[in-house]
Amino acid sequence: MGALSESLVLAAGLVTHFDAHLVDIVLLSLRVSFTATLIAAVIGLPLGAAIAVGRFAGRPALIVMLNAMMGLPPVVVGLVVYLLLSRAGPLGTFGLLFTPGAMIIAQTILITPIIAALTRQIVADAWGEYREQLTSLGAGTLRAAMTLLWDTRFSLATVMLAGFGRAIAEVGAVMIVGGNIAGVTRVMTTTIALETSKGDLPLALALGLVLIAIVVLLNALAQLTREWAKARFG
Amino acid sequence: MADSATGLPIRLHQVAAAPGGVRVLTGIDIELKAGGRTVLLGPNGAGKSTLLRVLHGLIPPSAGSIAWGDAHTRPQGQAMVFQRPVMLRRSAADNVRYALDLAGVRGAEVDARIAEALDEVGLRALANRPARVLSGGEQQKLAFARVWALRPEVLFLDEPTASLDPAAARSVEQIIADIHARGTTIVMTTHNLVQAKRVADDILFLHAGRLTERTSAQEFFTRPRSAQAAEFLEGERL
Numbered sequence: 001m002g003a004l005s006e007s008l009v010l011a012a013g014l015v016t017h018f019d020a021h022l023v024d025i026v027l028l029s030l031r032v033s034f035t036a037t038l039i040a041a042v043i044g045l046p047l048g049a050a051i052a053v054g055r056f057a058g059r060p061a062l063i064v065m066l067n068a069m070m071g072l073p074p075v076v077v078g079l080v081v082y083l084l085l086s087r088a089g090p091l092g093t094f095g096l097l098f099t100p101g102a103m104i105i106a107q108t109i110l111i112t113p114i115i116a117a118l119t120r121q122i123v124a125d126a127w128g129e130y131r132e133q134l135t136s137l138g139a140g141t142l143r144a145a146m147t148l149l150w151d152t153r154f155s156l157a158t159v160m161l162a163g164f165g166r167a168i169a170e171v172g173a174v175m176i177v178g179g180n181i182a183g184v185t186r187v188m189t190t191t192i193a194l195e196t197s198k199g200d201l202p203l204a205l206a207l208g209l210v211l212i213a214i215v216v217l218l219n220a221l222a223q224l225t226r227e228w229a230k231a232r233f234g
Numbered sequence: 235m236a237d238s239a240t241g242l243p244i245r246l247h248q249v250a251a252a253p254g255g256v257r258v259l260t261g262i263d264i265e266l267k268a269g270g271r272t273v274l275l276g277p278n279g280a281g282k283s284t285l286l287r288v289l290h291g292l293i294p295p296s297a298g299s300i301a302w303g304d305a306h307t308r309p310q311g312q313a314m315v316f317q318r319p320v321m322l323r324r325s326a327a328d329n330v331r332y333a334l335d336l337a338g339v340r341g342a343e344v345d346a347r348i349a350e351a352l353d354e355v356g357l358r359a360l361a362n363r364p365a366r367v368l369s370g371g372e373q374q375k376l377a378f379a380r381v382w383a384l385r386p387e388v389l390f391l392d393e394p395t396a397s398l399d400p401a402a403a404r405s406v407e408q409i410i411a412d413i414h415a416r417g418t419t420i421v422m423t424t425h426n427l428v429q430a431k432r433v434a435d436d437i438l439f440l441h442a443g444r445l446t447e448r449t450s451a452q453e454f455f456t457r458p459r460s461a462q463a464a465e466f467l468e469g470e471r472l
Binding site: 129130132133135136137138139143147150151153229232233234 | 287290292310312313314316319320321322323324332333336337364365366367380
């Protein structure tokens with residue numbers, strides 16, 4: 001109990017004094033996960049909207065597959081990306097393995113299905129309400145999809161935050177493809193895993209506190225966005 | 235004479251419709267000409283709203299054929315106001331702007347039409363208010379502003395006053411009269427017989443998915459030809 005209290009005090013000190021090592025790790029985590037979320041949004045938002053509004057052969061199967069992919073095991077994604085990026089793999093020539101780029105790729109693969117599937121659901125619900133009106137006004141499928149994406153933007157912001165939360169809290173995939181190299185690919189989750197296994201609890205606890213604070217902040221932001229949008233736009 | 239530019243007359247030949255796999259309309263033959271105000275009447279489930287959507291091209295016929303002028307695809311120049319208006323999450327003015335953009339209206343004419351349309355329905359002061367926070371009556375008026383700005387040749391109205399109080403309903407009726415006065419053909423469903431008397435030139439009476447009577451409004455309300463129409467009017471008078 002005494003050791004835990006001592007670790008907590010040291011952890012709090014690292015956080016409040018903006019320890020340089022801790023700040024570097026946090027910044028790298030934010031950079032990797034933010035970039036992955038951005039790329040996943042560029043792919044997932046239009047993909048989800050297209051599946052919601054479009055009518056084509058194989059659509060039901062695609063929806064099932066997309067929903068199933070929300071539960072992709074991170075270590076499996078990490079393994080696949082590792083095989084693709086390893087020297088002998090098809091993308092080995094790019095030299096991305098054990099770089100932040102590889103971690104971004106892995107996180108993008110993990111959260112794109114989440115963003116696409118949740119976008120599809122939100123846009124499909126809106127399409128149920130808007131379909132007749134937009135069709136009556138002469139909106140084609142593409143224009144309708146773009147209109148729905150814009151009109152559901154506040155709900156979709158929450159989806160993006162959920163994707164970011166999933167990415168930044170993920171450990172298995174980034175550990176495999178990043179290699180947890182100090183100062184290069186060591187992010188919050190992989191550092192927590194490593195430091196805990198070494199018995200060096202203060203840094204692990206400090207990063208845990210930061211991680212939890214980020215997740216709470218994201219949820220608060222999502223909630224405030226929803227409430228503000230409801231009051232402002234109905 | 236057919237006018238393919240306006241999509242009139244609208245001709246339905248032996249049209250059936252089965253939205254969602256349920257047969258709602260059977261053997262409908264209609265020709266709607268330019269300039270009239272036609273009201274679809276009938277009991278609940280008769281197929282009025284479905285017929286309106288078929289006429290507007292929102293529901294394809296499951297049998298028979300439909301032609302707008304010489305065309306078999308829905309032309310521009312039609313608009314529809316629904317019982318529950320659907321507003322985009324943007325300002326009242328931008329909802330009208332969106333409709334004009336889809337209709338291909340560009341340049342300075344856009345702002346002029348928006349101002350004119352909002353004036354017509356009395357919403358000019360609320361132009362920058364988010365559309366979805368307007369009251370139900372204001373949203374319905376905004377839906378009319380949208381179609382006023384579009385200047386349609388044909389306007390379909392699906393029970394446009396059903397969820398409005400009497401004062402708002404009369405206000406909307408005046409807007410409908412103004413739109414008709416500009417030469418727009420009106421096709422409307424309503425459950426309000428008093429309103430139908432005020433608005434209609436012609437009545438189409440539907441019963442169980444079939445068109446059982448087409449006549450002038452005056453004749454329909456004084457001497458209905460079909461037993462179903464007579465029974466319907468009698469029930470409404472009770």
